[in-house]
Amino acid sequence: MKNPSEDTAAPWKALPSWLLTQTADHAHHLVSEGFNAVEARGYHYRLLATLEGLGPSSQATLSRQSGIHVSDMVATINELAERGYVERTPDMTDRRRNVISLTPSGKRHLHRLEKRLSKTQDELLAPLTVDERKELTELLSRLLSYHNSVTGNPENDWQDP
Amino acid sequence: MKNPSEDTAAPWKALPSWLLTQTADHAHHLVSEGFNAVEARGYHYRLLATLEGLGPSSQATLSRQSGIHVSDMVATINELAERGYVERTPDMTDRRRNVISLTPSGKRHLHRLEKRLSKTQDELLAPLTVDERKELTELLSRLLSYHNSVTGNPENDWQDP
DNA sequence: CTCATATCAGGCTTACTGACATCT
DNA sequence: CAGATGTCAGTAGGCCTGATATGA
Numbered sequence: 001m002k003n004p005s006e007d008t009a010a011p012w013k014a015l016p017s018w019l020l021t022q023t024a025d026h027a028h029h030l031v032s033e034g035f036n037a038v039e040a041r042g043y044h045y046r047l048l049a050t051l052e053g054l055g056p057s058s059q060a061t062l063s064r065q066s067g068i069h070v071s072d073m074v075a076t077i078n079e080l081a082e083r084g085y086v087e088r089t090p091d092m093t094d095r096r097r098n099v100i101s102l103t104p105s106g107k108r109h110l111h112r113l114e115k116r117l118s119k120t121q122d123e124l125l126a127p128l129t130v131d132e133r134k135e136l137t138e139l140l141s142r143l144l145s146y147h148n149s150v151t152g153n154p155e156n157d158w159q160d161p
Numbered sequence: 162m163k164n165p166s167e168d169t170a171a172p173w174k175a176l177p178s179w180l181l182t183q184t185a186d187h188a189h190h191l192v193s194e195g196f197n198a199v200e201a202r203g204y205h206y207r208l209l210a211t212l213e214g215l216g217p218s219s220q221a222t223l224s225r226q227s228g229i230h231v232s233d234m235v236a237t238i239n240e241l242a243e244r245g246y247v248e249r250t251p252d253m254t255d256r257r258r259n260v261i262s263l264t265p266s267g268k269r270h271l272h273r274l275e276k277r278l279s280k281t282q283d284e285l286l287a288p289l290t291v292d293e294r295k296e297l298t299e300l301l302s303r304l305l306s307y308h309n310s311v312t313g314n315p316e317n318d319w320q321d322p
Numbered sequence: 323c324t325c326a327t328a329t330c331a332g333g334c335t336t337a338c339t340g341a342c343a344t345c346t
Numbered sequence: 347c348a349g350a351t352g353t354c355a356g357t358a359g360g361c362c363t364g365a366t367a368t369g370a
Binding site for chain 2: 008010012016031049053124125133146147
């Protein structure tokens, strides 16, 4: 039998790490495509979603809650502000800070992105049954929280000044 | 109950695409660390493994079989040749080609990398039982080959001139 | 001529690092 | 003073595009 996955020339194709990174790559492509179709990218969604959950916040707070690096917040907010989805106003009570807030148009955009995203999940999991999807999600969740805790990753809620 | 994963400020953390890309990120880090410890990187392993499976081959053939882009073959082979792991000699029968071959030292290096890699798989799957590892591998394999075929990805063996 | 091969230069994305000025 | 905040510049890995020179 010809079994390409265990081909002598490509033994790595059976490794969990390979399966994981390759599948994630497909996932990433699907998500990016979906976002691209409305001139958005992953950071836009994450920032808008965080903003909806928190209400108006400083960039540092948004960075912590969204997991987007502070250095990348600047450009992300610039892009969203250009499109009128967020507003950046100086914080009068602490003049180091900007207060970022979600505009009505930004909220609509966010919901658009959420719909895209949920469609993408279906495309991604297309070949799996409902039970298998649950199983996969469960296993990945366990792996992720394990490695997050091992590497000292936040992954959770914590109060912010 | 405080359930951070369904936090209103980070709804995406429950999405399969997120779990997948994040877990893959951890996997990627673990693999890279392992390779870094012996001054190697992913491309080195893939090229050496392909070379062991095929025997001496042209760069174009290696590119197709390893999935490493032709443009990146040059630098990869340079790096491996500097370290004495492969040799690049002109092909007398087709003067466009170079013949790349594995040195004994390169073979030893490859086996070193393979050992690292197999340790890494264990680290990666640490929190899962044997059955769960099989289940995960199976689900990911199905996802991967589905998406590979959908996007018209090779993933298999085919003859080479 | 067309095609394959090897090379080079560069882009893109997602993180992250480091430096810096400003303010608390 | 230490520490937080926002900004800017730059890195690195993996993947990819395009241009070019050479030869089959």
